[in-house]
Amino acid sequence: MKSISIFVALFVFSLSVVPTSNAQTRKKTETVNILLLVSDDHSAPFLSCYGYQDIKTPNIDRLASEGLLFKNAFTTAPQCVLSRAALMTGRSTLDIRMTRFSAPLPADAVSFPELLRKAGYYTGICGRNFHLNGNRGVKESADVYDEYGLETFAKRVDFLKVNAVRDSIFGQYSTFLDRVPKGKSFFLQVGYSDPHRIFDAKEFEPDPTKITLPQTWPDTKLVREDFAAYLGEIQRLDAEVGRILDDLKRRGLDKNTIVVFIGDNGGALLRGKGTLYRAGLNVPLIIRYPEHIASAQINSSIVSGEDLAPTLLEVAGLPRGKDMTGVSLVPAFRDNKFEPHQYVYAVRGAHGSGLPTNTAHFDLGRTIFDKQFKLVYNAMWQLPYYPVDFGSQPFWLDLTQQHVEGKLSKEADRLFFSERRSMFELFDTQNDPDETRNLSGDPAFKDIEHRLKAKLQEWMILNEDYVPLPIPPQPAQAAPPVAAAGAKP
Incomplete structure (x- = not known):
């Protein structure tokens, strides 16, 4: 009988020390x-x-x-x-x-x-x-x-x-x-x-x-x-x-x-x-x-x-x-x-309700970055940059005219008026906070670029992304030719 009393006492005590949620521990007042x-x-x-x-x-x-x-x-x-x-x-x-x-x-x-x-x-x-x-x-x-x-x-x-x-x-x-x-x-x-x-x-x-x-x-x-x-x-x-x-x-x-x-x-x-x-x-x-x-x-x-x-x-x-x-x-x-x-992700999707006449209205892109490196995946890389919400503003029209007349710096031409973008852009954001020096394809950053692509691939798969994955299947290697009957190896 004594053992049963001890068991009950221990059971009651155990209930009193069960961890509670944040909501339960907040003061009622x-x-x-x-x-x-x-x-x-x-x-x-x-x-x-x-x-x-x-x-x-x-x-x-x-x-x-x-x-x-x-x-x-x-x-x-x-x-x-x-x-x-x-x-x-x-x-x-x-x-x-x-x-x-x-x-x-x-x-x-x-x-x-x-x-x-x-x-x-x-x-x-x-x-x-x-x-x-x-x-x-x-x-x-x-x-x-x-x-x-x-x-x-x-x-x-x-x-x-x-x-x-x-x-x-x-x-x-x-x-x-x-x-x-x-x-x-x-x-x-x-x-x-x-x-x-x-x-x-x-x-x-x-x-x-x-x-x-x-x-x-x-x-x-x-x-x-x-x-x-x-x-x-x-x-x-x-x-x-x-x-x-x-x-x-x-x-x-x-x-x-x-x-x-x-x-x-x-x-x-x-x-x-x-x-x-x-x-x-x-x-x-x-x-x-x-x-x-x-x-x-x-x-x-x-x-x-x-x-x-x-x-x-x-x-x-x-x-x-x-x-x-x-x-x-x-x-x-x-x-x-x-x-x-460790990583943060973002997407670029269709913008506005207009037809996809330029990259202001329609562009598809993904990015992944950590505290130092950032990978941008421009799925619509063939299309040039066109600004959102200021394509008709006087300052942009003036810059466009200067570009046509060859009056802009080479750097400004590259950043804002390139006919095509790179499919992949890799930036060292600690040493290049303005994200202007593309390191994609540089052998010195090959492993970093692949790591970010692999993590982005994982995230896109898990989120059922409809954009093509950044790491495509490798081309199948051609099978070795079959030796003709009777031929020497």
Whole structure:
């Protein structure tokens, strides 16, 4: 009888020490709100907190000074639809079948706001179009969406408002917070149009003659004026971010709200948006989480847009989605040496809703990179580069004319006006951060190139990619001739 009592006591004790989940260990009185601020077409490093000192962004800098800045955050595509799909789901752009620009997010691809909502969060999306309900600009497409119920986001969140007018965005944000039920935590994504073209922030533009151009760009008057207009959009964006941060503090929500600022993809700039080069994929990512992230932290690890969803779910005390391929960045909140990835991947798919008349509308490419080397696979290598969103801008037309007249430098001609691209480009990003010296085919880098191709091949196979694999089958060797009967060996 005594032994039975001991057994029962031990059994009860064992139940008391079973490990619990993050959600179970959170204090019941603790509420964690999530505010996600998304800029549009925003390449790093064009913020003063990222080291670009020709503009002033005090409000976004404030976020960075009070939190964690990721220097090497990369989106999963250099295009908004493809990239935002991965941000929302924590999954590869290929895995969720979102490589066509005008595609709505499939109903079976679960977004992280849905998981937050299921756990009791009040959830919303407002501001700039979030780009994941397809494109109703084509009537025939809209008819299909209606017939098959393909526009799903009104069912995924509690609050959905889309209007890109600046004052309207702040109004939508305010309306959402006013509607949050008492006692509930909230998630809200606020999307901005800045610094997406058209550039119209005239009163915020810096002096074009006093700004620093990226080293690879031709230095012309029109290039400077266009870039100054882009920087003006960022300075205007900063003012709007400050407006929300101040209101969050006024409402007494700043201490229990994690604020994330991220760009959806790179800017519509030379070798930026629509390309797999750094300016197309590297975006600002800043996270402020009072009492959980020390002030003024900088992380240099390579991180992916896929990592956002599992990070915010862990912050909320929830498990990651079962199909998510991203890695939670929460360990980086305390450990600057945390390395979530050995390799990061990105894709370039069809862009816009037009016919594939050039590489702005239709290009297919893949990239893989680690902390030092990057491989770009241009599947449509025969087609020359054509810019996304600025092919008709005066500065580009002027550069095109200079190219025709032979007035551009050989380097500018090579970077922007080559008749054909290389199928493979290999860059040593530590020694060539501008990604201009192609090492593909160099015997000294043969093993590195093959390693990256093999890892890219693996990723493409696992993601059921439709683009031809980077390592093709070897040609079959001809069989040795059959000796004629009676012939000597």
